[in-house]
Amino acid sequence: MDKLRISQIQFSASHIPNLNAKILEQNFKKTLKFKPHLICTPECSNIITNDKNFLILNASYQNECPVLKMAKDFAKKNKVNINLGSLLLKVNNNRKLVNRSFFIDNNGVIKKTYDKIHMFDVKINNKEKHQESSLFKAGKKIIYAKINNIKLGMTICYDLRFPNLYRQLAKRDCSIILVPAAFTRPTGKDHWEILNRSRAIENNVFIVATGMCGNHHMKRKTFGHSLLVDPWGKIVISTKNKPTILNSTINISDVKKIRKKIPSLKYD
Secondary structure, eight states, X not given: OOEEEXXXXXXXXXXXXXXXXXXXXXXXXXXXGGOOSEEEOOTTSSOOBSOHXXXXXXXXXXXXXXXXXXXXXXXXXXXXXXXXXXXXXXXXXXXXXXXXXXXXXXTSOXXXXXXXXXXXXXXXXXXXXXXXXXXXXOOOOOOEEEETTEEEEEOOGGGGGOXXXXXXXXXXXXXXXXXXXXXXXXXXXXXXXXXXXXXXXHHTOEEEEEEOEEEOBTTOEEEOOOEEEOTTSXXXXXXXXXXXXXXXXXXXXXXXXXXXXXXXXXXX
8 A cells, every 4th residue: 555545634622522422423424535544533532621620520431432432433334544633531540531542443443542641731821821740641652553554653742842752653664643633822823833844854754733623611722723744844735723624645655755865764
């Protein structure tokens, strides 16, 4: 397989997991005309809110998550791979949640899960602060999934600011790195595009960055602007801050060609 068809679903999630399962299923159905090999969704695909207590009460356990159940059923029925960018989930015997990305194969089987390694602990301005480490348990493992022989590195949102993770994935021969996100607007406006293009250029990989968009529960706002960047750093496709489905066909052999032109990975 050399050509890969990818559908990126940028949507505006609610604070109700069952409702997000319905919204995503409608969007998944819309991609079928394009016949994607892979469907990608943003970070926080099951629930998004600024209210920590609400999140702790209303996040599901993995085996009870309506978004995960729907995605597995859809993948199996329609023979398509799905990356649920991330789900915010409760874990047995742990006070903290996990921010977990899922790679579901075209038989509806969860093949890989990746827990976000880098916690978003920042003070952007006087109005906007985030302290993910108080709420989430950080992951420790570098993870990639496969479609046939194509390796896809798994990352989430704030990971984008840590180039070493992307280097490690490129060193493991990933041709694509997935960046589901729920970026803030102030940082998104200034950093989102340049960070994604930088990671693509440094590692000669395709970056598939799928963003959450819109206004959410308790005044949470996200940046959207999903994009797909080729290994030369060119934007193949992008959008603004409204619900959109981006469909792209990428040529995996471009990765090898560009790594031959600029063999920086080899000498690192």
